[in-house]
Amino acid sequence: xxGGASGIGRAIVERLEAEGAEVRVLDLSDGFDVSDPAAWxxxxxxxxxxxxxxxxxxxxxxxxxxxEEYRRVVGANVDGVVYGVRRLAxxxxxxxxxxxxxxxxxxxxxxxxxxxxxxxxAVVGFVRAVASQLAARGIRINMVNPGFVDTPMVDGLRNAxxxxxxxxxxxxxxADAVLLAARAEETGQAWVVQPGRxxxxxxxxxxxxxxxxxxxxxxxx
Numbered sequence: 001x002x003g004g005a006s007g008i009g010r011a012i013v014e015r016l017e018a019e020g021a022e023v024r025v026l027d028l029s030d031g032f033d034v035s036d037p038a039a040w041x042x043x044x045x046x047x048x049x050x051x052x053x054x055x056x057x058x059x060x061x062x063x064x065x066x067x068e069e070y071r072r073v074v075g076a077n078v079d080g081v082v083y084g085v086r087r088l089a090x091x092x093x094x095x096x097x098x099x100x101x102x103x104x105x106x107x108x109x110x111x112x113x114x115x116x117x118x119x120x121x122a123v124v125g126f127v128r129a130v131a132s133q134l135a136a137r138g139i140r141i142n143m144v145n146p147g148f149v150d151t152p153m154v155d156g157l158r159n160a161x162x163x164x165x166x167x168x169x170x171x172x173x174x175a176d177a178v179l180l181a182a183r184a185e186e187t188g189q190a191w192v193v194q195p196g197r198x199x200x201x202x203x204x205x206x207x208x209x210x211x212x213x214x215x216x217x218x219x220x221x
Contacts, residue, residue, distance in 0.1 A: 094138025
């Protein structure tokens with residue numbers, strides 16, 4: 001479990017421990033940097049891996065984004081998922097599962113933090129694309145895509161949500177969706193989590209194929 005010391009991660013840990021699971025938390029507060037590929041070499045296989053670590057830039061205006069902020073967010077949100085899945089794909093046994101915490105910002109153009117949105121779109125594409133490779137190893141990978149959650153990531157913005165009457169998810173809502181995705185037989189799927197709704201599996205639209213050639217052709221690579 002990455003990012004398991006607070007927020008959504010902590011809620012997932014509590015749900016799993018309540019069911020009697022033994023959980024190992026990998027968190028920056030304990031010295032584990034998900035963006036460091038060497039750190040992943042010590043990670044042992046698990047029946048369920050939850051890749052939950054993530055950060056925001058808080059830079060709504062792109063021209064105000066620093067190089068350091070950019071690298072930090074990409075490192076945590078993208079590199080942390082790629083390095084984690086790479087390690088787990090090599091070590092997990094058939095029948096195991098991975099759940100990645102993505103975001104609604106990976107499905108829509110969230111313009112409040114364009115770099116966060118970029119990283120979550122990358123995560124969505126990566127999970128969908130890598131699912132077939134992991135399926136060949138008997139490993140399932142899915143993701144949850146919550147909207148705004150009442151965690152430290154909305155510190156400084158919470159009053160604005162309250163004043164606007166905009167409801168926030170609770171970390172436990174997302175934790176419930178993570179367990180749902182972990183137990184699903186499907187792979188490469190996304191569950192949208194919104195206040196007042198049950199987790200809903202997102203239906204990705206198809207794109208038009210070639211207008212010439214054989215019907216239903218797929219690329220050879």
